[in-house]
Amino acid sequence: MSRLDSHIHQKIAQRDSINLAARWLGETEGVIVEFGLSTGRSFSHLRERFPGREIFCFDRLDKSLPQSCPPAGYLFLGEFTGLLADPAVHARFAGRVILAHIDIGCGGPEDEVMPEFVMDRIHRWLKPGAIVLSDQDLTLAPAWQLERLDTTAEVEHADRYYSYRRRAT
Secondary structure (H helix, E strand, C coil): CCHHHHHHHHHHHHHHHHHHHHHHHCCCCCEEEEECCCCCHHHHHHHHHCCCCCEEEEECCCCCCHHHCCCCCCEEECCHHHHCCCHHHHHHHCCCEEEEEECCCCCCHHHHCHHHHHHHHHHHHEEEEEEEEECCCCCCCHHHCEEECCCCCCCCCHHHCEEEEECCC
């Protein structure tokens, strides 16, 4: 498969996964966090599928387009290692997150470890029943209390985007 076809499959799976998460979560109260804002395509889609919800974005640099940029106070910029070491950030989100969208793959070797690095630091942010979507297949740690979800019936190219749910405690 060409890299272009692979990219298209991944974007279709991403869109379908976000749509499915919106149906699953319905009116569940809580906030959404996105790791990997980039140009803001997925942020724009999250904003459309979760109207009125607070969506906080984390990225190294702000490359978002004006129409896809989070409002002031909703964008955290810097290296994830530094941002996720800040106790104030953890206090702000602990137990409040209903959806964590982790799309930080850029094709480099760090792609294999960065999504798990992020999850290891934010798992306490997740409410019971929260959804985690990732562009990378996560090796699940027991402390995260996540279960892999089978989305093959609802998500085209489900093998290109990964969905998890936080178990009820």
